[in-house]
Every structure is written in C-alpha cells, then in structure tokens.
Amino acid sequence: MAGLKQRSVGIVMNGVTGRMGYRQHLVRSILAIREQGGVRLPDGTVVWPEPILVGRNEAKLAAIAKDHGLDNWTTDLDAALADPAAEIYFDAQVTSRRVEGVRKAVAAGKHIYTEKPVAEDVGTALELARLAASAGVKVGVVQDKLFLPGLLKLKRLVDGGFFGRVLSVRGEFGYWVFEGDWQEAQRPSWNYRSEDGGGIIIDMFCHWRYVLEDIFGPVRSVQALAATHVPERVDEGGRPYACTADDAAYGIFELDGGIVAQVNSSWATRVFRDELVEFQVDGTEGSAVAGLRRCRVQHRSVTPKPVWNPDLPATEDFRGQWQDVPDNAEFDNGFKAQWELFLRHVVADGEFPWDFLAGARGVQLAELGLRSAHEGRRIAVEPLSL
Incomplete structure (x- = not known):
C-alpha cells in the first residue's frame, strides 16, 4: 500500500468461535476485506481492520488465530475493550449474552456493530439505543x-x-x-x-x-x-x-x-x-x-x-x-458489503441507516x-x- 494513507481500526470480535461469527463475519468479511487491501475512502485513505478475537473457548480461539495468521485474541472481554487501539466492538454471541457485551462496549466508548436480534425484548433494545445515543457512539445492526x-x-x-x-x-x-x-x-x-x-x-x-x-x-x-x-x-x-x-x-x-x-x-x-x-x-x-x-x-x-x-x-x-x-x-458477499459500509460510517461518517432503533423495530x-x-x-x- 505504498503511497496510500492507511487508517487501522481495531475491532473486538466477540463470538468468532460460533458459526456466523466465524464464517460470515471473520472469514468472509473482515479477512476478505484485508485480502482485498482494505476499504478505500474517497480521499484515498485505506481503512485497515485489525481483528481482536474474543470468545469463551481458549482452544478454539487459539486454533482460529493460528489458522489465519492472527495473534490478537483473548477470553477476557474487559481487557479487549480496554485496548486503546480497539475502536469497534462487534457481537456475534448467542442472543442471551449480547446485551451484557453491548453495555460494556458502550461504557468503554466503543462504536458498536452487532448481529441481530440486538436484544431479546423491545424494552431492552430501546434501552441500548438510548445508552448508545447518550454516549455518542456510532452503532449498527447486521441486516444482511x-x-x-x-x-x-x-x-x-x-x-x-x-x-x-x-x-x-x-x-x-x-x-x-x-x-x-x-x-x-x-x-x-x-x-x-x-x-x-x-x-x-x-x-x-x-x-x-x-x-x-x-x-x-x-x-x-x-x-x-x-x-x-x-x-x-x-x-x-x-x-x-x-x-x-x-x-x-x-x-x-x-x-x-x-x-x-x-x-x-x-x-x-x-x-x-x-x-x-x-x-x-x-x-x-x-x-x-x-x-x-x-x-x-x-x-x-x-x-x-x-x-x-x-x-x-x-x-x-x-x-x-x-x-x-x-x-x-457485481454483487459482493452481503455481510462483507455491510461491514464496509459500517467501517466507512465510523471512519468517514458514511451513511448507515441500520442503527439500534432499526434493530429494536425487528425485536x-x-x-x-x-x-x-x-x-x-x-x-x-x-x-x-x-
């Protein structure tokens, strides 16, 4: 990427040992974006995602990291969110664990992108939307x-x-x-x-x-x-x-x-x-x-x-x-296409209408x-x- 300005974005990816988190979001989205050379912005800047793998199974995380040449992984979500290089929190956990992770990410001041449903009930989904709005963080929900x-x-x-x-x-x-x-x-x-x-x-x-x-x-x-x-x-x-x-x-x-x-x-x-x-x-x-x-x-x-x-x-x-x-x-992988939009949203204020309120409507x-x-x-x- 000689001659291009690179903007690295750390992404805490929680739940990558699961089917969707691994296949669609890590392999076919974030790693595919890295393979294509990042996401190019209109001013020529290249957004480069740096995944931080998080999960509860240490052996699975270690195997995934080794298979894909990644070295940043942990079973400690709090430690991952404390990393100053991490700007985005992504959640692909089981639905019942999502709210806890999102609340921690809001408290840590991270932008948040999450699988749906954003919560198990509409009251909690709206609460998360209000928390994120009050914290001034950018949010998005997968609508693949x-x-x-x-x-x-x-x-x-x-x-x-x-x-x-x-x-x-x-x-x-x-x-x-x-x-x-x-x-x-x-x-x-x-x-x-x-x-x-x-x-x-x-x-x-x-x-x-x-x-x-x-x-x-x-x-x-x-x-x-x-x-x-x-x-x-x-x-x-x-x-x-x-x-x-x-x-x-x-x-x-x-x-x-x-x-x-x-x-x-x-x-x-x-x-x-x-x-x-x-x-x-x-x-x-x-x-x-x-x-x-x-x-x-x-x-x-x-x-x-x-x-x-x-x-x-x-x-x-x-x-x-x-x-x-x-x-x-030409139609790209839908998960990857939405990830690119969210990265542009975070880095360059690109349009991203599928926020937590949209997620709450689904719930x-x-x-x-x-x-x-x-x-x-x-x-x-x-x-x-x-």
Missing part, C-alpha cells in the same frame, strides 16, 4: 438480507415502478434441520430452547421487518401462528433435549398502502423451490419471484391466461413464462409475533422512538 443479489434486484424493480401498485408479498423460508440423532444438526441446539433465546420468530421476524420495510413500506400489523413441530432433538454432546422454542412460524403482515405480506418460516420443512428463501411479489403491472440470487419477472403485457380445468393435465410450462432480471452489477415485530401467536389475534405495530 438486504444485500442479497435477488433482493437487490427486487428493490431495483420496486424503485423503477415495475409493479405498478404492489398488492401482495408471499415469502417462503426454511429447510429441514436434522434432529441430531442419526445426522448432525445444521443449527446449534440453543436455537430450539426459548430459555436460551432460541426460536424461529425471534430469529427470522427481525429479518422480515427490515426486508419488508426497506423494500415495500412500514409494517402496520402482524398475525402469527407459531409451532414446535419437532418436540425433541439431540444436542452437540449427543444428549436428547426437549425443544421449548418455536421451530416454525406462519405470519401475515399488513403494510402501508394495503399491501399484504405472508411469510412462512420453518426449520421443519423440506425444500421444493429453487432457493432456501423466495419472495413472490404481485402488482397491478407485473410480478416477480426473488430468491437469494435470482429474480424473475412476468409483466402484465406478457401474462398468459391460464384456465382452471382439473380434468386435464397442465400443458403450460409456467416457470418458462418468466424472464430473468439481469445482474447489471418489536418478533415480540408482537410471539404475542399474536399466544393470544391468537392480529396486533397493531406501533411506531418506535427513542
């Missing part, structure tokens, strides 16, 4: 789905007026998570224990809040049905345990403009679709189906005229009647979704403020 190529294309269609008036959104997310007995589970066991902050509503409704809001408009009401379809699983140590959290949720959300969104989320469904998550959007002028990467459209002018006849086999290739939306851009929708499922009724979603 907005950076998926398929949803970026969908957003492009909405902004370009392709749909005319949007009528409805239908989302399908999920896959079969093995129970852990005869095949290893793809998700950690705490996900299925409510006492440990688990459950698909607290996990996924936070995502659906920002996806629906950023692409279509504010969520005004929620009605949800929660289920625990698989009542017993086997944990990482081979021990059976009772599942106390929901592993499937069926939600209906009313958005501004009369848009109705239906989103099914399940860890107990087998995939018969092109991608693990898909959204179909229907509008007066056209429709689209967007997944993780692909987005296909059918305009009003080329919409066929199917006729219902259960006495004859279908002869139309319905999927073949849709057209792919071109990339027209609010999850909390109201659980309440709706418990009470069996539709519940209004009121605006939040600090």
Whole structure:
C-alpha cells in the first residue's frame, strides 16, 4: 500500500468461535476485506481492520488465530475493550449474552456493530439505543438480507415502478434441520430452547421487518401462528433435549398502502423451490419471484391466461413464462458489503441507516409475533422512538 494513507481500526470480535461469527463475519468479511487491501475512502485513505478475537473457548480461539495468521485474541472481554487501539466492538454471541457485551462496549466508548436480534425484548433494545445515543457512539445492526443479489434486484424493480401498485408479498423460508440423532444438526441446539433465546420468530421476524420495510413500506400489523413441530432433538454432546422454542412460524403482515405480506418460516420443512428463501411479489403491472440470487419477472403485457380445468393435465410450462432480471452489477458477499459500509460510517461518517432503533423495530415485530401467536389475534405495530 505504498503511497496510500492507511487508517487501522481495531475491532473486538466477540463470538468468532460460533458459526456466523466465524464464517460470515471473520472469514468472509473482515479477512476478505484485508485480502482485498482494505476499504478505500474517497480521499484515498485505506481503512485497515485489525481483528481482536474474543470468545469463551481458549482452544478454539487459539486454533482460529493460528489458522489465519492472527495473534490478537483473548477470553477476557474487559481487557479487549480496554485496548486503546480497539475502536469497534462487534457481537456475534448467542442472543442471551449480547446485551451484557453491548453495555460494556458502550461504557468503554466503543462504536458498536452487532448481529441481530440486538436484544431479546423491545424494552431492552430501546434501552441500548438510548445508552448508545447518550454516549455518542456510532452503532449498527447486521441486516444482511438486504444485500442479497435477488433482493437487490427486487428493490431495483420496486424503485423503477415495475409493479405498478404492489398488492401482495408471499415469502417462503426454511429447510429441514436434522434432529441430531442419526445426522448432525445444521443449527446449534440453543436455537430450539426459548430459555436460551432460541426460536424461529425471534430469529427470522427481525429479518422480515427490515426486508419488508426497506423494500415495500412500514409494517402496520402482524398475525402469527407459531409451532414446535419437532418436540425433541439431540444436542452437540449427543444428549436428547426437549425443544421449548418455536421451530416454525406462519405470519401475515399488513403494510402501508394495503399491501399484504405472508411469510412462512420453518426449520421443519423440506425444500421444493429453487432457493432456501423466495419472495413472490404481485402488482397491478407485473410480478416477480426473488430468491437469494435470482429474480424473475412476468409483466402484465406478457401474462398468459391460464384456465382452471382439473380434468386435464397442465400443458403450460409456467416457470418458462418468466424472464430473468439481469445482474447489471457485481454483487459482493452481503455481510462483507455491510461491514464496509459500517467501517466507512465510523471512519468517514458514511451513511448507515441500520442503527439500534432499526434493530429494536425487528425485536418489536418478533415480540408482537410471539404475542399474536399466544393470544391468537392480529396486533397493531406501533411506531418506535427513542
């Protein structure tokens, strides 16, 4: 980087021994940013992230550090936060431990970037937002789905007026998570224990809040049905345990403009679709189906005229009647792209709208979704403020 001004930024990364913290945030984001030569600012300055690995398992931390040529790691969060070179605290711990870490980071005067949900309840999420605002630190919450190529294309269609008036959104997310007995589970066991902050509503409704809001408009009401379809699983140590959290949720959300969104989320469904998550959007002028990467459209002018006849086999290739939306851009890893935005936000005051209040709105929708499922009724979603 000869001739370039380098600005090193120490990042306390708490929870890097976990699946998301390690794969998406350390390897595919921070280390990938270092491999590309840092983050270039408009004035030519290069932001260079310096990770400080934090976790509870010393052996795992040491192995990760050795594998990636890193030498700054510790099991002592307080010591890491006391490092004057550390400017950012990042939290990818289990949800039940996040609040404690964030509070310590605020007290230490660090800027904070965290996985969602930012807290287990909306009251605590708002408290953290107020603490951070009072301390004058910059904050952000991971909202990775907005950076998926398929949803970026969908957003492009909405902004370009392709749909005319949007009528409805239908989302399908999920896959079969093995129970852990005869095949290893793809998700950690705490996900299925409510006492440990688990459950698909607290996990996924936070995502659906920002996806629906950023692409279509504010969520005004929620009605949800929660289920625990698989009542017993086997944990990482081979021990059976009772599942106390929901592993499937069926939600209906009313958005501004009369848009109705239906989103099914399940860890107990087998995939018969092109991608693990898909959204179909229907509008007066056209429709689209967007997944993780692909987005296909059918305009009003080329919409066929199917006729219902259960006495004859279908002869139309319905999927073949849709057209792919071109990339027209290079799409980076969504976690990495948002990390770059947050680094620019911290160093150069770049725009970053996904703050703790945005995170609290996600927690609010999850909390109201659980309440709706418990009470069996539709519940209004009121605006939040600090």
